Amino acid sequence: xxxxxxxxxxxTRFRRFLVSDHVAGxxxxxxxxxxxxxxxxxxxxxxxILSFQKAGLISPEREWVGFENYARIASDPKARQAAINTxxxxxxxxxxxxxxxxxxxxxxxxxxxxxxxxxLAVFIPVVTSTIATGIMxxxxxxxxxxxxxxxxxxxxxxxxxxxxxxxxxxIALVLMTVWGxxxxxxxxxxxxxxxxxxxxxxxxxxxxxxxxxxFWRVTWPMLGPATLLLVVWSxxxxxxxxxxVFFVTHGGPLGRTSVVVFYVYxxxxxxxxxxxxxxxxxxxxxxxxxxxxxxxxxxQFWLGRRVVHYSS
Amino acid sequence: xxxxSFDRATxxxxxxVVALRELSLDVADGEFLxxxxxxxCGKSTALRMVAGLERISEGTISIGGRPVNDIPPKDRDIAxxxxxxxxxxxxxxxxxxxxxxxxxxTKPDDVRRxxxxxxxxxxxxxxxxxxxxxxxxxxxxxVAMGRALVREPEVFLLDxxxxxxxxxxxxxxxxxxxxxxxxxxVTTIYVTHDQxxxxxxxxxxxxxxxxxxxxxGPPQSVYDHPANVFVAGFIGSxxxxxxxxxxxxxxxxxxxxxxxxxxxxxxxxxxGIRPEGLRPVxxxxxGAAFDVGVDLVEPLGDEVLVHxxxxxxxxxxxxxxxxxxxxxxADADGAGSNVTIRLPPEERPSxxxxxxxxxxxxxxxxxxxxxxxxxxxx
Amino acid sequence: xSSITAPAPTLDEPIDLTHLEGETGMVERPRRxxxxxxxxxxxxxxxxxxxxxxxxxxxxxxxQTKAQTLHFPPxxxxxxxxxxxxxxxxxxxxxxxxxxxxxxxxxxxxxxxLVLCTLAAYGFARIRFLGRGFIYFVLLxxxxxxxxxxxxxTFLIVKQLGLLDHLGALVVPNLVNVFGIFxxxxxxxxxxxxxxxxxxxxxxxxxxxLLRIVxxxxxxxLATLAVIQFLWTWNDFLWPLVTILTNQDxxxxxxxxxxxxxxxxxxxxxxxxxxxxxxxxxxVLFLLAQRYFVRGIATQGLKG
Numbered sequence: 001x002x003x004x005x006x007x008x009x010x011x012t013r014f015r016r017f018l019v020s021d022h023v024a025g026x027x028x029x030x031x032x033x034x035x036x037x038x039x040x041x042x043x044x045x046x047x048x049i050l051s052f053q054k055a056g057l058i059s060p061e062r063e064w065v066g067f068e069n070y071a072r073i074a075s076d077p078k079a080r081q082a083a084i085n086t087x088x089x090x091x092x093x094x095x096x097x098x099x100x101x102x103x104x105x106x107x108x109x110x111x112x113x114x115x116x117x118x119x120l121a122v123f124i125p126v127v128t129s130t131i132a133t134g135i136m137x138x139x140x141x142x143x144x145x146x147x148x149x150x151x152x153x154x155x156x157x158x159x160x161x162x163x164x165x166x167x168x169x170x171i172a173l174v175l176m177t178v179w180g181x182x183x184x185x186x187x188x189x190x191x192x193x194x195x196x197x198x199x200x201x202x203x204x205x206x207x208x209x210x211x212x213x214x215f216w217r218v219t220w221p222m223l224g225p226a227t228l229l230l231v232v233w234s235x236x237x238x239x240x241x242x243x244x245v246f247f248v249t250h251g252g253p254l255g256r257t258s259v260v261v262f263y264v265y266x267x268x269x270x271x272x273x274x275x276x277x278x279x280x281x282x283x284x285x286x287x288x289x290x291x292x293x294x295x296x297x298x299x300q301f302w303l304g305r306r307v308v309h310y311s312s
Numbered sequence: 313x314x315x316x317s318f319d320r321a322t323x324x325x326x327x328x329v330v331a332l333r334e335l336s337l338d339v340a341d342g343e344f345l346x347x348x349x350x351x352x353c354g355k356s357t358a359l360r361m362v363a364g365l366e367r368i369s370e371g372t373i374s375i376g377g378r379p380v381n382d383i384p385p386k387d388r389d390i391a392x393x394x395x396x397x398x399x400x401x402x403x404x405x406x407x408x409x410x411x412x413x414x415x416x417x418t419k420p421d422d423v424r425r426x427x428x429x430x431x432x433x434x435x436x437x438x439x440x441x442x443x444x445x446x447x448x449x450x451x452x453x454x455v456a457m458g459r460a461l462v463r464e465p466e467v468f469l470l471d472x473x474x475x476x477x478x479x480x481x482x483x484x485x486x487x488x489x490x491x492x493x494x495x496x497x498v499t500t501i502y503v504t505h506d507q508x509x510x511x512x513x514x515x516x517x518x519x520x521x522x523x524x525x526x527x528x529g530p531p532q533s534v535y536d537h538p539a540n541v542f543v544a545g546f547i548g549s550x551x552x553x554x555x556x557x558x559x560x561x562x563x564x565x566x567x568x569x570x571x572x573x574x575x576x577x578x579x580x581x582x583x584g585i586r587p588e589g590l591r592p593v594x595x596x597x598x599g600a601a602f603d604v605g606v607d608l609v610e611p612l613g614d615e616v617l618v619h620x621x622x623x624x625x626x627x628x629x630x631x632x633x634x635x636x637x638x639x640x641x642a643d644a645d646g647a648g649s650n651v652t653i654r655l656p657p658e659e660r661p662s663x664x665x666x667x668x669x670x671x672x673x674x675x676x677x678x679x680x681x682x683x684x685x686x687x688x689x690x
Numbered sequence: 691x692s693s694i695t696a697p698a699p700t701l702d703e704p705i706d707l708t709h710l711e712g713e714t715g716m717v718e719r720p721r722r723x724x725x726x727x728x729x730x731x732x733x734x735x736x737x738x739x740x741x742x743x744x745x746x747x748x749x750x751x752x753x754q755t756k757a758q759t760l761h762f763p764p765x766x767x768x769x770x771x772x773x774x775x776x777x778x779x780x781x782x783x784x785x786x787x788x789x790x791x792x793x794x795x796x797x798x799x800x801x802x803x804l805v806l807c808t809l810a811a812y813g814f815a816r817i818r819f820l821g822r823g824f825i826y827f828v829l830l831x832x833x834x835x836x837x838x839x840x841x842x843x844t845f846l847i848v849k850q851l852g853l854l855d856h857l858g859a860l861v862v863p864n865l866v867n868v869f870g871i872f873x874x875x876x877x878x879x880x881x882x883x884x885x886x887x888x889x890x891x892x893x894x895x896x897x898x899x900l901l902r903i904v905x906x907x908x909x910x911x912l913a914t915l916a917v918i919q920f921l922w923t924w925n926d927f928l929w930p931l932v933t934i935l936t937n938q939d940x941x942x943x944x945x946x947x948x949x950x951x952x953x954x955x956x957x958x959x960x961x962x963x964x965x966x967x968x969x970x971x972x973x974v975l976f977l978l979a980q981r982y983f984v985r986g987i988a989t990q991g992l993k994g
Binding site: 199203204206213 | 363364386392
């Protein structure tokens with residue numbers, strides 16, 4: 001081969017490399033990857049590092065303290081309270097919202113008059129922000145002037161303190177968040193219900209099953225994947241509750257609604273903004289919560305895979 | 313007694329869309345009746361009405377002499393095999409088979425016995441622990457049949473059960489279904505769009521089109537004596553040839569050839585002759601014969617189909633439900649084929665050659681060109 | 691050659707069935723109808739009432755005078771609607787600024803996501819390149835990490851970039867959302883690859899294929915992504931709370947609304963008006979694009 005031909009070979013190979021799949025692929029994903037590394041991956045790593053430090057948020061203090069932050073969690077009564085509150089909330093929120101959504105989806109899965117209006121009514125709360133919902137319920141549940149106490153009074157109940165009563169505040173939060181999330185869960189269940197082939201219901205009917213039996217022995221098992229998804233999703237959201245607590249009750253009354261993420265925020269951004277260096281401790285708590293969520297999610301999936309049937 | 317009777321059964325959907333018009337039909341106890349017709353003809357609707365999956369708009373359907381209009385499916389003692397099998401995906405084969413029995417509060421010992429019998433009969437013993445997702449198409453089909461038969465129903469309904477199987481399996485299953493019916497003997501109503509299936513399987517076939525019953529009878533009768541041009545064109549593949557002819561003085565003439573021993577009232581007439589009713593003859597043949605220009609030859613292995621044009625016959629008559637041809641009719645001399653002839657495999661004329669075919673005795677059917685109905689030929 | 695079609699079968703006498711309306715559904719045991727309507731309405735109507743009550747009550751409250759709101763038992767109808775409440779909110783607070791800020795941030799974030807997620811998703815879905823599987827896996831893994839874990843470090847990063855207290859803090863970290871990449875990747879994979887392969891054979895570049903073939907086919911998925919991202923960004927509270935500390939000019943709607951409620955605790959007529967105004971854009975968007983909201987949520991479901 002002559003020298004000229006060899007040069008052409010290199011140029012062609014370089015050009016081919018430029019338009020090769022590898023370069024093309026990286027070109028397409030590069031902007032996104034850069035952003036995600038900076039704002040997604042870096043924080044995850046940094047958060048872990050912070051959890052091993054005594055760190056200030058505004059102040060530049062960074063002192064390595066090893067597992068001290070993590071150990072502190074165990075002896076911190078506020079952390080314990082936050083954990084208990086969070087668990088209490090989750091154990092109320094998850095079953096109630098899912099069971100209700102199942103029933104509502106079943107009710108909405110029919111062609112009767114006004115069905116589109118009913119669906120709209122159930123779905124619309126999905127678009128209201130946590131603050132907007134908070135305001136609506138603060139007003140509804142107002143102890144003195146709220147509509148709720150008035151209506152309940154008409155059937156002989158109440159008056160209730162709702163958000164202002166230490167024993168009722170969390171339940172009021174559950175009611176409010178269930179209202180806000182019902183549409184979301186219902187959409188998922190409705191989609192799943194509509195995915196059940198009608199022929200199965202017909203076959204069951206011919207086989208002699210009543211409507212009740214058909215629902216529980218034929219339809220419900222086919223909702224397994226959707227149910228598992230909702231359980232996992234609801235649990236994760238419940239454990240991360242923040243906006244409503246911050247805005248509506250601010251952790252009160254008497255700290256009875258202080259949940260973990262709220263406590264993390266308080267430590268880092270309320271108490272920690274001054275001279276106190278609590279960012280590291282807050283990060284540690286955040287990571288512990290993360291671990292809990294991770295383990296719980298894996299457990300739910302593992303259990304789910306064994307119980308839930310996925311049709312081929 | 314497990315006969316099934318349709319008495320002017322009608323089904324109207326919101327629209328209004330009429331799916332079935334006043335179907336009147338009796339299925340005798342133990343008979344294997346096939347409902348056949350193109351898509352949308354109402355055959356599945358009729359079947360589902362017997363099952364109770366569709367409400368009856370007007371008329372009555374009776375099972376065993378008892379009107380069942382208001383009786384829900386589960387109280388009708390019928391069983392059905394769906395086109396897509398509708399097996400419960402989260403239950404094992406065994407549970408699928410037992411489900412119907414358990415719903416009827418059958419004693420566990422009897423459930424066990426019946427499930428065993430059915431699985432032995434259909435060869436499902438090794439599959440009992442598997443789920444439908446792990447079975448092949450043919451296996452699923454057998455489970456679907458097993459689930460229906462295990463309850464020993466009065467009426468057995470099948471909705472295109474073979475259409476999801478590949479061609480070879482379909483042919484095997486056809487024979488097995490026939491044998492099964494002979495063995496079990498339960499009243500069976502079977503829906504298909506495949507007229508070959510209909511003719512081979514049915515004791516009687518009922519041809520439907522657009523919600524109306526066209527003809528009912530034993531397969532051979534329907535094949536030999538179609539009641540109208542639709543049945544003539546639908547049953548039999550390739551369809552019956554339809555040739556434009558004229559009758560005058562009682563004699564019927566097609567392309568200036570007089571047909572033997574057929575009479576019709578004066579006027580235009582449609583002459584139907586099946587492809588096997590035209591046989592090659594020599595120049596000295598006595599009796600009606602056509603000169604045909606060969607356009608296209610299709611060798612099928614066991615026979616040969618010849619598509620050609622009859623000299624002196626310009627028009628092409630297509631049966632009512634035919635598709636428009638792929639190529640518009642114009643070729644070099646503007647001629648399309650108007651006749652199809654069935655020949656034994658050794659005869660292989662070439663395209664462009666000429667052929668003389670005679671009309672076999674009793675092969676001619678006559679139809680009224682305005683209504684399409686068959687006319688008595690003698 | 692002329693061709694005619696033999697006549698289709700006709701009925702002897704045409705049957706008049708126009709008196710039948712037709713219905714669908716299985717045969718059911720005839721049940722005595724106690725009610726002139728389907729019994730499910732007995733559940734659905736009260737449910738709809740409960741779901742809409744907070745909104746409706748908020749609208750009513752926003753049209754009352756302060757005296758009317760602070761009356762017990764509650765007055766259910768204002769008499770003369772006080773639309774002036776809305777004007778008062780706009781006049782006495784920075785509502786306009788908050789609204790504008792939120793609009794700007796949301797539009798930028800949605801636009802950026804549409805562009806970047808589409809590019810990245812196409813790369814993952816259709817291009818085989820070194821490291822593809824690994825990178826995709828890592829990205830998906832970040833979805834598993836909850837917000838509170840990255841809250842503090844992201845705050846510190848934003849602070850380092852000097853964006854704190856500015857709208858930039860709200861836009862830059864959200865320019866691309868991994869969920870959007872995931873959703874579009876899944877979607878692109880469902881498109882028949884034949885179209886793209888035909889275009890490649892015709893010599894088109896990858897970018898050109900993406901813009902001219904894939905994107906037009908993906909409009910519903912893109913609309914869904916836009917709608918979901920719009921919802922998230924518009925309603926976001928925690929992140930603006932954390933990053934906008936003192937600069938009131940950079941408050942978003944949610945932040946402003948929360949502050950407003952805190953400052954006007956007993957003036958429910960004003961708070962209600964502010965609340966309603968903040969919800970209107972999303973409610974309108976929802977009514978216009980219901981299908982996409984529903985689809986978006988159902989897709990989030992498939993993510994599991």
